[in-house]
Amino acid sequence: MNIQFRENQEAASTLTAKTAIADCDIHPARATRTELYPYLAKRWQHHLEVYGVHAYQGMMEGPPYPKAQPNASRRDAYPPEGGPQGSSLSFMQQQLLDPNNVQLGVLNPLNTGQGIRNHELSAALCSAINDWQIDKWTSKDKRLKASIVVGNEDGLSAAAEIRERAGDKNFVQVLLLSRNVEPLGQRRYWPIYQAAEEAGLPVGVHAFGFGGNPITPSGWPSYYIEEMVGHSQCQQSALASLVLEGVFERFPNLKMVMIEAGFGWAPSLAWRLDKAWQRLRSEVPHVKRPPSEYIREQVWWTTQPMEDPERREDLFDVIKWIGWDRLLFATDYPHWDYDEPSRVLPAGVSEANREAFYLGNAKKLYGIS
């Protein structure tokens, strides 16, 4: 986040710029409104011009909770050739990939075909964005890998898109968002998990999305900060649903990545699930083991925005409870709440944990040699 507020910058900065890292949450943007049109049938181009996307929310332009910055992005991330932040490969190379020695960059496109009420349009847009990721990004820079974006509310067409892309080395995961029409453990989403497991691809669940539900259990809040902080509550509810519906039991080789919603909540959620499961397991006989075991074995977390306690050592308790092998470093480039790689981990972390955190865990999970 805003590094000018961070204390003890000197003490925190022990990582040399040359240490290779993986950045597991990069947001590529379109330079123009019509950049996807070459990948869309004429019918859908026409549809978009006349009707727009018709989402599970009211706004046609911009988000209902206005961001803190234009496009929620860094003001220094506008490419010199024009276009929004994150829309230029050469500027991304110059600003992010080269100086930080990013060896693996995972692309998570937002504002795609997800959260759209017309499920056919949703599928067409997702397929288009997948083609676009190859053409504009991964075919031009081998460090970058794409996520298979799928029409989230129609499990069958989503599974078809995953099978279409399975085996294509441009893609390293399937991408969902946390807020959908139903909690992510529900059966309508199971074909997605089945196809991902078959393809050997982790499923990333990125913060955000629209499913038409109020974004708190007490209705709609007022402020952007409530939506931002609330991503962690949405992610917790989504993960609880995945556990309690038996998704991990049913798909034992499925791997899930919780993206951009923090990780500090994970131990508490797992303890709470275990405690409730001890009492109420007769209601969910398909959950055969303590919930924390599924979470420990099948869930990973990206780090940004990393929780920031006054005393950094408190965070290391939490990381120890989660496991150093389950965190994947991410910057969230080009978004404004970017975590700067050299300032995330203070001194005192062992070399092995540091390497796992910045690179090793990601390479292993995403199958990059």
Next chain:
Amino acid sequence: MASLIAGGVDCDVHPAVPHLTSLLPYLNDYWRDQVTTRGMVDLVSQSYPQNSPITARPDWRPEKGKPGESLSDMQRHVLDPFQLSYAICNPLYGVQMVFSEDMQAAFCRALNDWLAKEWLDHDSRLRGSIVIPTQNIEKAVAELERCAPDRRFVQVLMLVMGDTPLGKRALWPIYEAAERLDLPIGVHAGSAYHNPPTAVGWGSYHIEDYVGQAQAFQTQLTSLIVEGVFAKYPRLKMVMLESGVSWISPYLWRLHKFWRGVRMETPWVDRAPLELVRSNIRFSLQPFDAPPQPETLIRLFEHMQSDELVLFSTDYPHWQFDGLDALPEGLSPDLVRKIMIDNPHATYPRLK
């Protein structure tokens, strides 16, 4: 387990209304007639299905009737064995679920009178919470003010999952009255089910709703803090009841980070969220949602950087622990004293 001490305050016990007909003596002619003529049935919330294991400990479950409906059981199960000086009664009757604000107001009034007459009058250790009809703010404030002269009512009770986020300005007259009358606001687990019980929609299971209470508390704390409730009412205390406690610190680290990043959006929040929680928010002990290792518990309390946040509770008759093991292993005697006696008295001025 850490040793209990005598004279503690149990901040969360649940006397049960046996049936809607139990409230008939406390309704006026019109509402008594409505209940009988229309054949209204009991107001049972699906938050605590009567036979769910979590709703009553096996040895606290009566042979017939609802868990928590007998005063002598409550005396035998908690008031006497825990050697309590006080126990605060938080009725979880489903009055919040009805959609008519007039009916809700009538039922709240009846429920509060029932609590005073059938419980508080019969055991001097009992204290009560005022249940308010939050769908209509004028009626909510009126009910609060009607009950407040009875000093045995020590707090106002609201559900964590209601119609709107708790920080919303429309609710502030409730907070103004509560602060003025020395009444903390107790926010208890449970939903009116007017919104899906998670921020990502309707789950399938009772256990899912129960686990989700913690996320609901988190979003409510965000709302209360960023809307500026404590900037406007700095003396107001709020108590999160049956909220869980192990999520508090990581949640606050995140909120604190975003507050530093986007505080320009809510400039009236003039103190850090961490500070606001330490001065204005408290949490009941049970359900204690951390693993049983003392070393983990010690770290969790270290993370809170305060020994004043947690208030003793048994959550009677809910099944959160067995025997007398309400205090988790690893609490120091000093912390036990704070949790059982000092913190509740500092939170509830009317206990004096």
